[in-house]
Amino acid sequence: MTFAEPASTPALDAERRFHDTCRAGLAAMIEGADEQVVIGENASASGADAEVLGYQLRSQAKGLRELPQGPLFFGRLDFGQGGEHAGQSYHVGRLRITEHPAAPPLVVDWRAPVSRAFYQAGANDPQGVDVRRRFGWAPGSVGDSADLTSMEDERLGAGEGGQGASGSRILTGEIERPRVGPMRDIAATIQPEQDDLVRAGLATSLCVQGAPGTGKTAVGLHRAAYLLYTFPQRIQRGGLLILGPNRTFLSYISAVLPALGETGVRQSTVGELVAHGEVRAEDDEAAAVVKHDARMARVLRRALYGRVSADAVVDSVEVPDGTYRWRVPLGELRRIVADVRREEPPYDVGRERVRSRAVRLIQDRAERRGVTATHVWLQKVGRARVMSAYVDAVWPRVRPEEVLYQLLSDESELTRAAEGVLDEGEQRALLWGRPSRSYKSAKWSAADLVLLDEVAGLLEHPEGYGHIVVDEAQDLSPMQARAVARRATFGSLTVLGDLAQGTTPWAARRWGELLGHLGKPEADVVPLTTGFRVPAAVVSLANQVLARIDVDVPAARSLRGDGELRIEEVADVVAGAVGAVRRALAQEGSVGVIAAERDVPRVREALAGAGVEVAGPDELGARVTVLAAGVAKGLEYDHVVAVEPAAVVEAEARGMERLYVVLTRAV
Template sequence: MDTELAEEQEYLRAARKTLTQMLDHARHRVATGETIAGDGYTAEVLGRLLRSRAKELAEEPDGPLFFGRLRFGPDAGDHADQQYYLGRRRIGLGAEMPLVIDWRAPVSSRFYRATATDPMGVQVRRRYGWSTSPAELTGYEDEHITSGLPSRYLTEEIERPRVGPMRDIVATIQADQDQLVRADLTTSTCVQGGPGTGKTAVGLHRVAYLLYAYRERLRRDSVLVLGPNPAFLRYISAVLPTLGEVEVEQGTLDDLLDSVPVRATDAAAAAAVKHDVRMAKVLRRALYGRIRPPAEPITIADGSYRWRVPEEYLARLVVSVRREAPTYGLGRERLRARVVGLVQRQAERRVGALSAAWTQRIGRSKPVKDLLEHCWPRVRPVDLVAELLTDSDAMSAAADGILTPAEQNAIGRRVKNRWTLADALLVDEVAGLIDHPPGYTHIVVDEAQDLSPMQCRAIARRCRYGSLTVLGDVAQGTTPWAAGSWPEQLGHLGQPDASVTPLTTGFRVPAAVLELADRLLDVDVPRTRSYRTDGWVNCRHTDDLIAGVVSAVRDALRYEGSIGVITADAAAERVSAALTSVGDPRVNTIPASLAKGLEYDHVVAVEPADIVDAEPRGTNRLYVVLTRAVSRLDVVHSRPLPAALG
């Protein structure tokens, strides 16, 4: 084994040397590539591509260059008797056989999917052990596929302490996760996964795979990752760069809805109405209710000619365009074109063929403009929404039979420019009715169970001709409008036929933590089975809550890894101030409302009863809080625990 380990270490040195040569070559191309382009635009595009490639290669050059090796048997077809090293990126010069193949290459799927019952031609799957800072190869473990024995290195990697941002999972992807990662670009899928099942990692690795497999189709800004809040996005921000993808757009839904300055907050009753899917009908009625029949014929002066279009002809055009149900903006332009077409047919009977310049001039003439403003007026989304919210008569006309009078009153207000986040959704809905927004080829939506129907519609508008990866857990729904089931939510997202795939093996949360948290579940979802038997749960009752939290944190500091102190939002500032005396950067105080998607080796959950009482779905919020622990959980309380916890 010592001899073979030395050979593996020599292979590592050769791979590092090749990677250095690749980086030098990329930097040389950056230095020379921009100067050989034929024009300024080409030079800019080429330079950006070359710099991106150089940056990609420079990411973690001293990190582990490979995490596994496949050795095939004689019956493996094209791969018979071959062996391949797998890493986060391809390492090789030119067209020669690479020293390390990309984990996204087709043959790499066998590393994740080969089993004792279906070895897929693989004889031996080797995993490697690494030290850190810098990464050095310390050992290896061979899995003889037909034996079916578990891997020690796999278990150690899964249970390794969590410090810093989220890591990739290329070394530990499981077969069911790999199938989701490698799904076709045209496939929309929903991943229902309990805590620690890796659904977020699956979504991010799917992005990396799609950018590898469909590089030419997925140009810059064609892929979007949507997270629930900025803290979550910061946590996952390092995953894609470590996988070699450095130019993927990541943001929150609020980042997309920047049409109005948000300076106010809705009351709960108003927010509930504005997020309700019925608001889409109200807004459509308000917008298309502005379309009117013509009041009179039009006459257009054209040199010595006068072209007249009768009122009844114009009325038929308005009706026919409306019946075709185009977007509002397209309908207006379609009406303009058809009016011009009627005039053009008259003119050509008298003067013959006419030029494109003539049709443009007629389309911009005052009679045509006046007709459009009367029949199909130009509308600014902010103006329509402002009128609807501040004019009770306009609201009544648009919402009659859709919203109750009480609901109409709940969203009405006196001030036009006091915009809220929910108002931004309404403005976006109207903007989408007028013209389709720029779209994405693929969107990953995390924590999708918390989206309202109107938020789902905003995402669907940006993915009309693309696909979605929807990630979430119905059991972790915490918003007032959280989804009760996936089929309805997928319908709002514009993907009613998307399949729902459950992930039921938890790799992050120990069984002891899940056992406690599962007592809070009151929804019908597949239960998560933990892969991990380590970890523990400790409940501490104390008369002095703050002192108990400080004591729990000091005890937690004896262990390796990150520490998250999660408390009801109202107490977060007070708890954080008390922990300044601890003075350790591993300790983070998090309001419960921002904990979703995060993970810590050690969680101190502060006063569960306060977390439950803070909001209507407080029990779901507590479930989220408890399952942020990936090794140890301390529950510190002075009040009685919620009844479900026993």
């Protein structure tokens, strides 16, 4: 392996000049995209076609203009004399850059097939690569060529170099760079096992069981970017969705996809996804646990379809048609309802199916008498008052709020729907003590919104996505998972999580059952156990906690031999935390001060009183962040001060899992 030192080699100077060329090429691409918008707006095409074309061109131009500033390439591949790319050299970056659409690219996109060798090639399998070059850029560079400070060559064709993070000084430095501000992309540092997951096909659903620091979140986001690049039309038809546990986490990861050239991807929490109203109530734990249980799906189906009754009609239907009346006998009307009920269509589809079949019977009779059944005639028959009254009687029109309100406020209705499914204690936990006057004034809890989404899904299938990335999936309840599954019926999932970090009362203990609720029981579960950011000293302590958690996951290991762990017993934990923060501030990087929720106010107050400027978890880029253990999941800090771990454990039923989360935030 060869290391080229800064500012002293002709090769490094040549790469800087080439970067200037790439910068000019990108500027030309942006200018050309703006010109295409003008041309497209003046194009003579049908209204719909012109609108689609204009939207595509404007989106492309907007995406190029909004690209974050940064280095335009991070690697180079020089191929040997054999194979498809014999004698070719390619610079690899986050975006394809070309001087002209028909010209060879100056930089190839990291997602392009040729770029895979950058991540997968090694001395034992060079994949046709003679030399792999990595570039070292100054931290925080906005892409000035002078910020290209070093480069490193691995002569794979000569049997030198390795595969993965081992042996590369630039790669190791980039992985271990201090973490301040939002999450960064890992396009320059993707490891072979991560690359395999990133490039899995669109039809493949994956579950990544990732130990702390293994990059599972980054893998999921880069897979999203890869799918958008590789299957643009199929993804655009269905859309792509990123689901995270809370808004703090989504803010933290929000810069990754734009840095990779992908904007406009929806990022949401599950609560926002199922928001059929405003959360204005809070359940006690007993009620919440029952509401999130998978058995509620059966209860809700019973409550909804209990409104359907063939016996609700007691006489034949006679539809007037001028001086004639078309009659459908009572037996036929009841048979229609029974047949449709057995077919189990969505509720609203079933309602219209009942109507259309009754109309069809009348149409058959009319045509036998020589009547021409035009579209207008059929509509008239279908919307006749007696026909609508029949449909409303046997298959009433309902709203999700009506169904859930009646279930939670009417003891007899709850008993009927839950009999044999929920025991008496569970039913009592669900029943409202003082219900509102109607569903319109009901105050819904967060769990109620999930139940409303279940009922809405029974009425009509929701709009789906081509692919959904679900992060921190281990904390999903079965009912939340069903909400995700309804939106991925014809799409695929990337499920990311760590069973050892499950902290909700309904957190999964095994992946198989949760994947079933997500509608993808066939998804492969792939473990990532090698940590690249959490130091070995921290991982060792976390593994001791892991041994006390009832989950079947492999222990993590770390490639980092550096890092420091200190356990201090102090008389005053708040004063001790202030001292620990002062020591951490003497070093480079961000500081996360994590405590049980009840202790956060006095820790913040003590730090402020000591002259330390502190921020909350939503204020990205702060040097010192004070946060409750409950919102720490998914976040990373260069230094972590865990204030009174025992208080974190005692604060909730899954306290040991919460402590595991807290300990592994340190990178």
